[in-house]
Amino acid sequence: MNLFYKYWYFQSVIPERICDDIVRYGHQVKDQLGLTGEFNSQNLNNQKIKDLKKKRNSNIVWLSDRWIYNEILPYVHEANKKSGWNFEWDWSEQCQFTKYKKGQYYDWHCDSWDRPYTKNDKNDPAHGKIRKLSVTVTLSNPNEYKGGELEFDLRNGMPGKKNIIKCKEILPKGSLVVFPSHIWHRVCPVKSGERNSLVIWNLGKPFR
Numbered sequence: 001m002n003l004f005y006k007y008w009y010f011q012s013v014i015p016e017r018i019c020d021d022i023v024r025y026g027h028q029v030k031d032q033l034g035l036t037g038e039f040n041s042q043n044l045n046n047q048k049i050k051d052l053k054k055k056r057n058s059n060i061v062w063l064s065d066r067w068i069y070n071e072i073l074p075y076v077h078e079a080n081k082k083s084g085w086n087f088e089w090d091w092s093e094q095c096q097f098t099k100y101k102k103g104q105y106y107d108w109h110c111d112s113w114d115r116p117y118t119k120n121d122k123n124d125p126a127h128g129k130i131r132k133l134s135v136t137v138t139l140s141n142p143n144e145y146k147g148g149e150l151e152f153d154l155r156n157g158m159p160g161k162k163n164i165i166k167c168k169e170i171l172p173k174g175s176l177v178v179f180p181s182h183i184w185h186r187v188c189p190v191k192s193g194e195r196n197s198l199v200i201w202n203l204g205k206p207f208r
Contacts, residue, residue, distance in 0.1 A: 001207075006154050007167065007179035008079035014174035018071055019139045023196050026097035034058040034098065036107040036109065051101045057104045058187075068198070072176065076135050076202055078123045079178035082089070087132045089204035091125045097139075098198045100148050105189040108153065112181040116206055129203040131181035137198040145193030150177070153184040 007049060035041060039052050059118065069092060080087055100106075110129045119127040154163040170177045179185070181201060 001180070001182065003083075003085065003180065005083040005085070005166075006152060006183055007177050008083045009167070009175065009177040010075050010079070011169060011175045013075060013173045014071055014137060014176065016021040016174060019137075019174050022063075022068060022097065022198060023139050025063065025065075026099070026196065026198075029061045029063070029097075031059040031061045031099065032091050034060040034096075034106070036054065037113065051195060054107075055109070058106055059099045059101075059104075061097040061099075063097055063198075065095075067189045068095050069200070072135060072137060072198070072200060075176055075203075076133055076178050076200075079135075080133060083178075084092075085133075085180065087204060089132045089202045091129060091143040091203045093126065093131075093201045098197050098199065100187060100190045100195040102190055102192055102194075102196070104142070105148075108184055108186045110182050110184050111201055116142040118127045125201055128205065130206050131201045132204045133178055133202040134181045134183075135176055135178045135200050135202070136170065137176040138170045138173055140194065144174075145190055145195045147191035148195035149188045149190055151188060153186075155184075 031050070032041070034056055036052065036056050039048060044052075048081070073092065111134045116128045116130050117126045121127070150167040152165045152167060154165055165178055169175065
C-alpha cells in the first residue's frame with residue numbers, strides 16, 4: 001500500500017494532568033511482560049522468555065477505561081481524515097500502557113497481522129477485523145529518560161533499502177502519532193530513566 005503520509009502527529013495535545021493520571025494508574029496495576037504474536041503467556045518458560053527478549057523487552061499493563069479513549073481517539077479520527085487515508089474502522093482494542101526502563105526496547109515489527117482476528121465468540125467486536133491504525137502517546141517528559149526513540153522504517157517494501165526515520169515530533173510530553181498498522185517501527189533501547197507510553201490499535205473490516 002503506497003501512502004503519501006506514512007504517519008501523522010500532534011504535539012503536546014494531551015493535557016499534562018491526563019498524562020500524569022494515566023502514568024499513575026498504570027503504575028498502580030500489576031504489570032506483565034510484553035509479548036509478541038508467537039509467544040503465549042500460559043506456556044512461557046525460561047528459554048522462551050530469553051527468546052522473547054531478543055525481540056521485545058518491556059513491561060505492560062492493559063487499560064480499558066473510557067476516559068482514556070475519549071482523550072485519544074478524536075485524534076485518530078482527525079489524523080485518518082487529514083492524512084487522506086480514510087480507513088474504515090469501528091473498534092479499538094485495550095490500551096497498552098508500556099514501561100521501558102534501562103536496557104528495554106521493542107525491535108522492528110508491524111502491528112497488523114496477516115489475517116483477521118478469529119474469535120471463539122463470533123459476536124466479539126474484533127472478530128473478522130484487522131488492525132488498521134495504531135496510535136502511540138508520549139506520557140513522559142523527554143528529560144526523564146535517554147534513548148527509547150520511536151523509529152519508522154519507510155522503505156515502502158523495497159528489499160534491502162532501509163529508510164529509517166526518528167519520530168522526533170512526539171518527544172514532548174502529551175504528543176501522539178497515528179500511523180497505518182502495517183508500517184514497520186521499533187522502540188530503541190532506553191539508556192537511562194524510564195519511558196512511559198500508551199498504545200491503542202484500531203480495527204476495521206479487511207481492506208476491499
